[in-house]
Amino acid sequence: MFSADRCSAVLAAIRERSPLVHNITNYVVMNNTANALLALGAAPAMVHAPEEVEEFVALSQALVVNIGTLSTPWIVSMERAASVAAARGTPWVLDPVGAGATALRTNTAVALAHLRPACIRGNASEILVLAGATTEKTRGVDSTRSSADALAPARELAGTTGAIVAVTGPVDYVTDGRQCVGLGNGHPLMARVTGLGCTATALVGAALAVEPDRFIAVAAGLSFLAIAGEIAAEKSPGPGSLQLHLLDALHQLDAATIARRLKIVG
Amino acid sequence: MFSADRCSAVLAAIRERSPLVHNITNYVVMNNTANALLALGAAPAMVHAPEEVEEFVALSQALVVNIGTLSTPWIVSMERAASVAAARGTPWVLDPVGAGATALRTNTAVALAHLRPACIRGNASEILVLAGATTEKTRGVDSTRSSADALAPARELAGTTGAIVAVTGPVDYVTDGRQCVGLGNGHPLMARVTGLGCTATALVGAALAVEPDRFIAVAAGLSFLAIAGEIAAEKSPGPGSLQLHLLDALHQLDAATIARRLKIVG
Amino acid sequence: MFSADRCSAVLAAIRERSPLVHNITNYVVMNNTANALLALGAAPAMVHAPEEVEEFVALSQALVVNIGTLSTPWIVSMERAASVAAARGTPWVLDPVGAGATALRTNTAVALAHLRPACIRGNASEILVLAGATTEKTRGVDSTRSSADALAPARELAGTTGAIVAVTGPVDYVTDGRQCVGLGNGHPLMARVTGLGCTATALVGAALAVEPDRFIAVAAGLSFLAIAGEIAAEKSPGPGSLQLHLLDALHQLDAATIARRLKIVG
Numbered sequence: 001m002f003s004a005d006r007c008s009a010v011l012a013a014i015r016e017r018s019p020l021v022h023n024i025t026n027y028v029v030m031n032n033t034a035n036a037l038l039a040l041g042a043a044p045a046m047v048h049a050p051e052e053v054e055e056f057v058a059l060s061q062a063l064v065v066n067i068g069t070l071s072t073p074w075i076v077s078m079e080r081a082a083s084v085a086a087a088r089g090t091p092w093v094l095d096p097v098g099a100g101a102t103a104l105r106t107n108t109a110v111a112l113a114h115l116r117p118a119c120i121r122g123n124a125s126e127i128l129v130l131a132g133a134t135t136e137k138t139r140g141v142d143s144t145r146s147s148a149d150a151l152a153p154a155r156e157l158a159g160t161t162g163a164i165v166a167v168t169g170p171v172d173y174v175t176d177g178r179q180c181v182g183l184g185n186g187h188p189l190m191a192r193v194t195g196l197g198c199t200a201t202a203l204v205g206a207a208l209a210v211e212p213d214r215f216i217a218v219a220a221g222l223s224f225l226a227i228a229g230e231i232a233a234e235k236s237p238g239p240g241s242l243q244l245h246l247l248d249a250l251h252q253l254d255a256a257t258i259a260r261r262l263k264i265v266g
Numbered sequence: 267m268f269s270a271d272r273c274s275a276v277l278a279a280i281r282e283r284s285p286l287v288h289n290i291t292n293y294v295v296m297n298n299t300a301n302a303l304l305a306l307g308a309a310p311a312m313v314h315a316p317e318e319v320e321e322f323v324a325l326s327q328a329l330v331v332n333i334g335t336l337s338t339p340w341i342v343s344m345e346r347a348a349s350v351a352a353a354r355g356t357p358w359v360l361d362p363v364g365a366g367a368t369a370l371r372t373n374t375a376v377a378l379a380h381l382r383p384a385c386i387r388g389n390a391s392e393i394l395v396l397a398g399a400t401t402e403k404t405r406g407v408d409s410t411r412s413s414a415d416a417l418a419p420a421r422e423l424a425g426t427t428g429a430i431v432a433v434t435g436p437v438d439y440v441t442d443g444r445q446c447v448g449l450g451n452g453h454p455l456m457a458r459v460t461g462l463g464c465t466a467t468a469l470v471g472a473a474l475a476v477e478p479d480r481f482i483a484v485a486a487g488l489s490f491l492a493i494a495g496e497i498a499a500e501k502s503p504g505p506g507s508l509q510l511h512l513l514d515a516l517h518q519l520d521a522a523t524i525a526r527r528l529k530i531v532g
Numbered sequence: 533m534f535s536a537d538r539c540s541a542v543l544a545a546i547r548e549r550s551p552l553v554h555n556i557t558n559y560v561v562m563n564n565t566a567n568a569l570l571a572l573g574a575a576p577a578m579v580h581a582p583e584e585v586e587e588f589v590a591l592s593q594a595l596v597v598n599i600g601t602l603s604t605p606w607i608v609s610m611e612r613a614a615s616v617a618a619a620r621g622t623p624w625v626l627d628p629v630g631a632g633a634t635a636l637r638t639n640t641a642v643a644l645a646h647l648r649p650a651c652i653r654g655n656a657s658e659i660l661v662l663a664g665a666t667t668e669k670t671r672g673v674d675s676t677r678s679s680a681d682a683l684a685p686a687r688e689l690a691g692t693t694g695a696i697v698a699v700t701g702p703v704d705y706v707t708d709g710r711q712c713v714g715l716g717n718g719h720p721l722m723a724r725v726t727g728l729g730c731t732a733t734a735l736v737g738a739a740l741a742v743e744p745d746r747f748i749a750v751a752a753g754l755s756f757l758a759i760a761g762e763i764a765a766e767k768s769p770g771p772g773s774l775q776l777h778l779l780d781a782l783h784q785l786d787a788a789t790i791a792r793r794l795k796i797v798g
Contacts, residue, residue: 020671026312027293027296027312027559028296028297028300028312029297030559030560030601031297031560031561031563031564031726031727032297034560034726034727035725035726035771035772035775038723038724038725038726038771039724039770039771039772043671043674044726045630045633045673046558046559046560046600046601047601047602047630047634048601048603049602049603049604049636051604051634051636052602052634052635052636052637055633055634055635055636056633056634059633059671068312069296069312069313069314070313070315070318071314071315071339072315072317073603098311098313101311101321101322101325102313102318102321102322103318103321104315104317104318104321105318139286139309139325140286140288140309140311140322140325140326141311142309191304192304192305192517193301193304194297194300194301194304194310195297195300236514237514237517237518238305238513238514238515238516238517238518239301239304239305239513239514239517240301240305240509240510240511240512240513240514240517241510241513241514243301243510243513243772244510244772244773244775244776245772246772247770247771247772247773247775248768248769248770248771248772248773249770250770251724251769251770251771251772252769252770292578293559293562293578294562294563294566294578295563297563298563334578335562335578335579335580336579336581336584337580337581337605338581338583364577364579367577367587367588367591368579368584368587368588369584369587370581370583370584370587371584405552405575405591406552406554406575406577406588406591406592407577408575457570458570458571458783459567459570460563460566460567460570460576461563461566502780503780503783503784504571504779504780504781504782504783504784505567505570505571505779505780505783506567506571506775506776506777506778506779506780506783507776507779507780509567509776509779510776
């Protein structure tokens, strides 16, 4: 069962071991993602050349693949890195940004989802598309559907891929196909900062690097961001301040804060 | 005629409709641009693969093309996306970063300028180069000339391309080839933050997405940034603080602030 | 001899001449690097297309080459730009990010190191690898060794390449193969912000653009960042705040602050 204690134990392990998290992610969020991983206590690296991704995966404790600013040469690297990670038993996380918006995105996300990710984290629209539960066009990279709508398809997707599936939104849901947990932390202002979903995915990568129970790891990674974002938003007049306070809050996050804040909603 | 009321009406329409703004822009400013669009109330997406730009333009209410960190594969996508946008009647904006510095930049900017952009926004040096009014080498991405120097060439460029042309600097000028407006907001410290010109271009994209009068839309987009930047700079000891306060000020921008601050200088 | 006076003279020259610094650097740090150069008083540009790098080097007063998010097409541009800079006598700086982590990184860094850089700036692991003093795998982009360990190999590398070699860490060492200076400014929280090493390299580029004594220039460039980072960290509860205050501190840096803060440790 996910709990504040389990969540804090994952945080302590990240700080203790400082896992190397290999990211193949989009240009928009590379800087923020690296900073969020550092603030939490992990060691990020952004490496995407097809000539070196296999070698780099072998050095890493987790891999994050995010299709945000997709292009054909990067797809080669993503598939190569994911395959090596799966073969080595290194946990890897898929962020299917914009699946459903274009054929390139949908096809790439579907292909990657079948390379045994430890976790798939998306918004409701993206998860519905990956689960084959809709063929409607999504609107850019934003969800047009609520997280709850995607819950049954998320369970199914977990079943067919073997991944823990996380659907994020005002409430975040995590499922392995059987058990499910809802997480109620966060703040509406977080939606006015670009790439916080991508950051959540990266923090899930750090959690998977140290926690063998994947369900617990995914819930913990999402909770780190949602709690820090909530703390940051409460003191922010706008999204510029939120970004700054978010990194400070991740750096200062501790077991007492998690115990006081964590909102498990079923 | 451009006025505080017209400017505020554009802002209200952006907040109301949250237009999807498709950006093919440079690596340096992707994150800031996305955050500025979100802070204003628009929905940004950064998508550049030649295989998907046409499909993505069709989902979008405006397109922004910025040649900052140019390379050959991106030029293909820029031309393809701009052509589709023009054909569909989707407004698109050109930011000819560094035109005049190298042959690649000048040639690319000139070719794009003839694909019927709704607006071309540049500094004085870039607009002079595009108008064919100079062949002197510009110094990197900074202007070596004043906005006023570029005013006559800007009118001419508007005439030959059909675009609204904006020349930004201490005073921003907007012209459709006949009418012209000067905008006096802003602050010198803004020049110490990278890519605020690129951000202005992106906000013009958001304005064009909702306002059919292109002259008003361009003036409004520039004013949003100049007013928010001025507010931010007044409370900033340096450019780090300015960036944070700028996003907060865009988020908090409202009709009363526009009415109080907007400086139309002729 | 390096001193606070020599350091301040370099700063004054940067502010006076605003040198154009051409960067071929990684996606993660492009925005921060540009902002740090602007805050200091230099004029940054990020330009990487093989078709234009030679032309752009010719406009610039210094070149910075950073292999952070390496890929084959960028290696072509890096080698071409570095060769032109060396041939023209334009100083260029190499940042061998992650040398030792993969064969691609090590081979690229070694090849670039032989194109007559004015300076090579790396962490201890990277410098040991370039000096041929170790074949152990480094852990991603972080150093697994202390700066002092790399001092003798750094002297040797300076001898074989003709570059000033800087090894950064808790203490930064600068050597031309004979003389050596240790610099003790900085703060542990700086390691929780991504890419501050890359930023140091870029500021060294700005210093080399204006100061013909390369040993002094490199020590000055590193000192600007270490002093500003130290000032920023002292007022920061976490790494988000540090980033903001760092840019403000670079903007506000002056001779009095350098005289009061600079810590030469031997």
